[in-house]
Amino acid sequence: MRKQLYNVGAILKGLSITFKFMFAKRPTIEYPSIKKQHAPRFHGLHELRRYADGKERCIGCELCSSACPANAITVIGAENSPENRKSPGERHAARYEIDELRCIFCGMCEEACPTDAIVLTPRFEMSDYRRGALIYSKDRLLVPPEAGVGTAPDERPNGIPADLGRVAEVKSTVDVDEGYNATNRGQVLKVQRKGLAILKRDD
Amino acid sequence: MAAFWILGITLIGSAIWCITNTKPVYSVVALLLNFAALAAMYLTLNAEFLAVIQMIVYSGAILILFLFVIALLSSGVTPFSVGPNKLPRIGIPAVVVLLIALGFLTYAVNRVTANAFANTSPTSPVGPVGTAGVFGSVADFGKALFTTYLLPFEITALVLMVAVIGVILLAGDQAPYVASQKQAEEVRREMREAILRGGE
Amino acid sequence: MPDWIIILIKSAILLLVVVTTFAYSMLAERKVLGWMQLRPGPNRVGPWGLMQPAADAAKLILKEDLTPRTADPLIYRLAPFISLLTAFSVYAIIPFGASSAGTWAIGNVNAGILFLLAITSIGVYGITLGGWASGSKYPLLGSVRATAQMISYELGMSLSFIGVLILAGTTSLDGIVNAQAKWWFVVPQFIGFIVYIITAVAETNRVPFDLVEAETELVAGFHTEYSGLRFGLFFIAEYVNMLTVSCIASLLFLGGWNAPFGLDNLHVPGVIWFIIKVGFFMFFYMWLRATLPRFRYDRLMAFGWKFLLPLATLNLVVTAIIVAYMGH
Numbered sequence: 155m156r157k158q159l160y161n162v163g164a165i166l167k168g169l170s171i172t173f174k175f176m177f178a179k180r181p182t183i184e185y186p187s188i189k190k191q192h193a194p195r196f197h198g199l200h201e202l203r204r205y206a207d208g209k210e211r212c213i214g215c216e217l218c219s220s221a222c223p224a225n226a227i228t229v230i231g232a233e234n235s236p237e238n239r240k241s242p243g244e245r246h247a248a249r250y251e252i253d254e255l256r257c258i259f260c261g262m263c264e265e266a267c268p269t270d271a272i273v274l275t276p277r278f279e280m281s282d283y284r285r286g287a288l289i290y291s292k293d294r295l296l297v298p299p300e301a302g303v304g305t306a307p308d309e310r311p312n313g314i315p316a317d318l319g320r321v322a323e324v325k326s327t328v329d330v331d332e333g334y335n336a337t338n339r340g341q342v343l344k345v346q347r348k349g350l351a352i353l354k355r356d357d
Numbered sequence: 358m359a360a361f362w363i364l365g366i367t368l369i370g371s372a373i374w375c376i377t378n379t380k381p382v383y384s385v386v387a388l389l390l391n392f393a394a395l396a397a398m399y400l401t402l403n404a405e406f407l408a409v410i411q412m413i414v415y416s417g418a419i420l421i422l423f424l425f426v427i428a429l430l431s432s433g434v435t436p437f438s439v440g441p442n443k444l445p446r447i448g449i450p451a452v453v454v455l456l457i458a459l460g461f462l463t464y465a466v467n468r469v470t471a472n473a474f475a476n477t478s479p480t481s482p483v484g485p486v487g488t489a490g491v492f493g494s495v496a497d498f499g500k501a502l503f504t505t506y507l508l509p510f511e512i513t514a515l516v517l518m519v520a521v522i523g524v525i526l527l528a529g530d531q532a533p534y535v536a537s538q539k540q541a542e543e544v545r546r547e548m549r550e551a552i553l554r555g556g557e
Numbered sequence: 558m559p560d561w562i563i564i565l566i567k568s569a570i571l572l573l574v575v576v577t578t579f580a581y582s583m584l585a586e587r588k589v590l591g592w593m594q595l596r597p598g599p600n601r602v603g604p605w606g607l608m609q610p611a612a613d614a615a616k617l618i619l620k621e622d623l624t625p626r627t628a629d630p631l632i633y634r635l636a637p638f639i640s641l642l643t644a645f646s647v648y649a650i651i652p653f654g655a656s657s658a659g660t661w662a663i664g665n666v667n668a669g670i671l672f673l674l675a676i677t678s679i680g681v682y683g684i685t686l687g688g689w690a691s692g693s694k695y696p697l698l699g700s701v702r703a704t705a706q707m708i709s710y711e712l713g714m715s716l717s718f719i720g721v722l723i724l725a726g727t728t729s730l731d732g733i734v735n736a737q738a739k740w741w742f743v744v745p746q747f748i749g750f751i752v753y754i755i756t757a758v759a760e761t762n763r764v765p766f767d768l769v770e771a772e773t774e775l776v777a778g779f780h781t782e783y784s785g786l787r788f789g790l791f792f793i794a795e796y797v798n799m800l801t802v803s804c805i806a807s808l809l810f811l812g813g814w815n816a817p818f819g820l821d822n823l824h825v826p827g828v829i830w831f832i833i834k835v836g837f838f839m840f841f842y843m844w845l846r847a848t849l850p851r852f853r854y855d856r857l858m859a860f861g862w863k864f865l866l867p868l869a870t871l872n873l874v875v876t877a878i879i880v881a882y883m884g885h
């Protein structure tokens with residue numbers, strides 16, 4: 155009998171908890187009307203950057219392709235000729251394709267690249283109904299000449315590229331920055347940033 | 358009257374469907390239809406209580422148990438293979454016998470009803486169920502059941518009780534009855550061996 | 558106007574009301590469940606998701622209507638209609654207001670409560686036949702469970718009714734509500750009320766008694782194979798049944814359209830009180846669903862037969878003795 159009464163009490167307690175939760179603050183962020191802020195250096199869609207003079211950074215060395223653990227990158231390099239000079243070096247990438255369906259967004263390509271040509275931006279909304287549409291080639295990866303050089307991760311405020319300005323104010327109960335900064339990587343990043351700032355001030 | 362004929366035809370039709378069907382579940386559905394038609398028939402006779410009880414007891418409890426068993430046993434099993442149709446050969450004698458039986462029946466019913474209703478007053482007034490003194494009322498039904506017919510009622514209850522106890526004894530979750538310790542040992546050994554053989 | 562036209566019009570109105578109530582109680586359920594789980598619930602279609610039912614209906618209608626190859630075609634198609642028919646036909650006798658007004662029920666059957674039991678006892682055929690006719694194992698298990706569960710809990714439910722019948726001295730729903738003018742039967746019949754609430758949840762196969770559907774074990778139980786509109790029919794039947802048992806709970810135990818706590822002089826129409834009470838029960842259903850985990854099957858049976866049934870019987874006997882000695 156005591157046990158039965160205890161069970162009834164447990165049920166009532168459960169009911170009271172669910173009832174209370176009905177009026178609790180909900181942590182839902184209503185994507186896509188409201189977007190959450192990324193962590194800085196979020197790994198999203200790739201971008202091929204340019205130099206300030208408009209030349210492509212990529213020299214078609216295929217280091218990214220061999221570094222990629224998912225075999226997502228195909229690079230076919232070609233010689234630069236005086237009349238068709240795409241990049242400052244001797245070679246450029248004639249074809250550069252990333253299969254975003256294979257990509258695991260690990261960022262190895264970014265780390266392997268000797269010229270900082272390939273970088274990962276925080277853009278992540280690239281779903282499509284066709285598989286083919288998710289193989290990104292140079293026409294979509296390369297920043298258009300009029301858009302400047304592209305953004306290196308460390309230059310992005312809050313990790314958000316300029317053209318991703320649709321990010322609305324976050325109504326989340328979790329402070330993304332705070333949470334992220336508490337991690338080790340966040341600490342390191344902060345130190346790095348500070349260092350960069352100091353370097354810049356110095357020269 | 359139209360209601361009577363429609364219901365009557367439904368009744369007989371569903372009954373025939375029920376007994377001629379080779380799929381047991383179809384028979385259950387036919388029987389359900391039959392019960393429903395019968396209940397509706399009671400309703401046309403203003404016997405609401407009877408109709409409702411017919412539904413609750415027969416359709417709601419008994420038939421659903423049939424269905425329970427049939428559904429479990431006949432799932433995925435092809436119905437009985439149909440043998441050669443013997444109906445034509447026995448058809449003519451059957452019809453003859455049936456007609457004779459019907460003739461006798463009509464004759465008997467005619468005589469009995471003629472005698473029975475010769476000097477009875479009209480039956481009690483037809484009216485809403487629930488108030489005492491009308492045909493098929495809950496109050497009268499209950500009173501009759503617990504006063505005049507108390508003994509048969511209790512005997513029925515006893516019989517049902519015996520049946521229930523029997524079922525519990527047969528299907529209860531106690532160990533099967535064994536005469537002796539030695540026999541029990543035997544049973545256990547056989548079961549072990551059967552398991553070892555892979556449940557052949 | 559001849560009687561039958563009035564009945565036809567009433568039925569049409571009632572059908573409309575019940576179907577709309579179904580649609581929005583489904584939305585309400587998803588909302589309430591969402592809130593209780595710290596989610597906003599559906600809010601994409603229309604303001605606050607109010608057009609969600611229409612979207613759902615369109616989706617269900619447009620979906621392909623599949624019949625598995627192993628299914629029994631006739632019964633497979635018939636079963637959802639049995640469920641739906643029984644679910645709706647109960648409303649023929651449920652009064653939504655005092656019969657002295659004369660317009661609040663389609664038919665005022667004198668054996669109201671019994672009629673109700675008769676109809677609901679047929680409801681299980683839809684589930685059982687549907688599960689059997691699907692010709693696959695999960696639906697069969699679901700339907701077998703449904704049968705056993707509904708037979709077991711129907712007994713407790715009927716017995717919990719009888720206490721009320723004894724107190725009211727009538728089987729007509731109208732009479733029962735009128736008998737509660739002073740005291741709602743939830744007070745003298747508190748045990749009956751508890752038994753009824755529990756058995757009603759079990760009868761409608763809702764959480765925590767939704768073993769018939771039990772998605773963790775049986776995929777979707779008896780309607781695993783159903784798709785499109787036929788699944789929709791089962792779905793409607795389930796919610797309409799929920800509404801039915803809520804109506805009955807209000808009628809039998811909470812005084813139907815009687816105003817609560819002596820609020821008679823507010824002159825609120827009785828049907829408003831009735832709707833509020835039914836709404837409370839509907840909310841209670843959703844609340845339970847958000848809170849309780851599912852029963853284990855053997856415990857469900859043991860609970861029904863070894864606890865609820867004796868409790869209901871005890872309640873019945875005590876009520877009968879008290880009424881016999883003290884009069885109504």
Ligand code: SF4
Binds near residue numbers: 218222226258
């Ligand atoms: S992010 Fe990783 S997986 Fe994706 S392309 Fe670069 S190296 Fe390959």
Ligand code: SF4
Binds near residue numbers: 214217
């Ligand atoms: S993106 Fe970088 S690593 Fe890849 S081919 Fe171009 S220069 Fe080499």
